[in-house]
């Protein structure tokens with residue numbers, strides 16, 4: 001049985017596909033128009049019934065190209081040979097965490113720091129680079145693979161799991177190079193990276209790259225063969241998670257229900273609110289496809305990363321051309337946390353769950369608002385499935401509730 005998030009999960013007849021592509025192309029155009037202020041900034045009623053909008057007459061985005069059948073993933077056929085081939089130790093990683101990193105040793109309750117919660121400073125970056133997982137040899141290299149999003153998708157869980165691989169070295173903090181720190185230059189970026197041996201992959205994660213307009217071009221100009229990983233999650237749940245994070249820092253903000261609408265009586269969703277906008281994955285992906293072929297982007301299901309972390313990690317390792325070393329043996333389900341955690345490493349340190357800013361309890365949201373948001377996202381989700389060739393089954397997931 002192929003997993004719900006797996007490639008080729010949706011078979012759509014060509015004629016329907018074309019029809020779907022056309023209507024979704026129009027609705028994406030309308031969305032761009034709306035965001036640019038065509039109907040008031042970010043105000044959207046329903047993308048599908050606005051195809052007669054003047055903006056729909058011109059389609060700025062080469063969607064046909066994006067919707068072509070996807071080629072075979074480049075990474076699958078070119079497995080890397082790193083030091084792990086020679087010394088593949090089963091069990092938990094030889095990697096250790098930097099002081100102050102956000103993964104906590106569960107029983108000790110040690111201080112955690114979530115880089116997403118606060119801006120990363122230069123000082124933190126240089127500390128992070130030197131001490132994450134790196135012995136004091138090798139070279140600092142620019143990353144060959146990036147986790148580019150999405151915010152609240154499960155990016156931290158994915159990074160920590162892939163860091164368990166001996167052929168991967170990653171920065172613990174988020175460098176935000178391609179959005180906030182680009183003017184500092186590539187040498188600054190390289191200096192943020194841990195040292196690696198020949199054959200090891202350097203990685204970082206900064207979830208805001210996925211929604212940064214300039215990021216694809218910038219990454220492409222650094223290295224056009226950079227492998228990109230996007231962890232996606234049901235956009236409605238993602239929006240609530242995003243809101244929950246903001247609420248934890250600013251308890252005085254209005255309710256989710258208030259922020260979600262431009263005009264609640266008219267049912268106008270406020271797509272200019274970042275919590276909503278980030279979840280329009282098709283819109284952002286279109287930007288990446290101007291620079292990178294689909295075969296260079298791996299989409300990981302945030303939902304499956306929780307229910308089957310080893311399954312998703314197999315796909316990630318294949319994509320990166322790595323031997324499958326991170327397997328089910330590395331995970332256990334922690335009942336208290338309610339999430340999978342990394343098993344006790346062989347060096348005797350404690351098992352590792354993500355910190356308390358991951359897996360927060362979400363506030364209860366008015367079911368009508370949730371319903372309205374589902375309707376809002378549905379056409380964009382369908383478009384995203386078409387573009388990626390993967391059905392993430394968010395609609396099915398919702399109808400089961």
Ligand SMILES: Nc1ncnc2c1ncn2[C@@H]1O[C@H](COP(=O)(O)OS(=O)(=O)O)[C@@H](OP(=O)(O)O)[C@H]1O
Nearest residue numbers: 116151152153154155156157241339340358359360
């Ligand atoms: N193993 C494990 N442990 C804890 N949490 C997990 C795990 N796997 C995925 N998740 C989900 O990750 C969500 C946070 O996503 P990110 O790490 O991308 O957030 S951030 O953008 O870096 O702030 C977080 O969202 P919330 O549940 O809304 O807090 C989790 O649902």
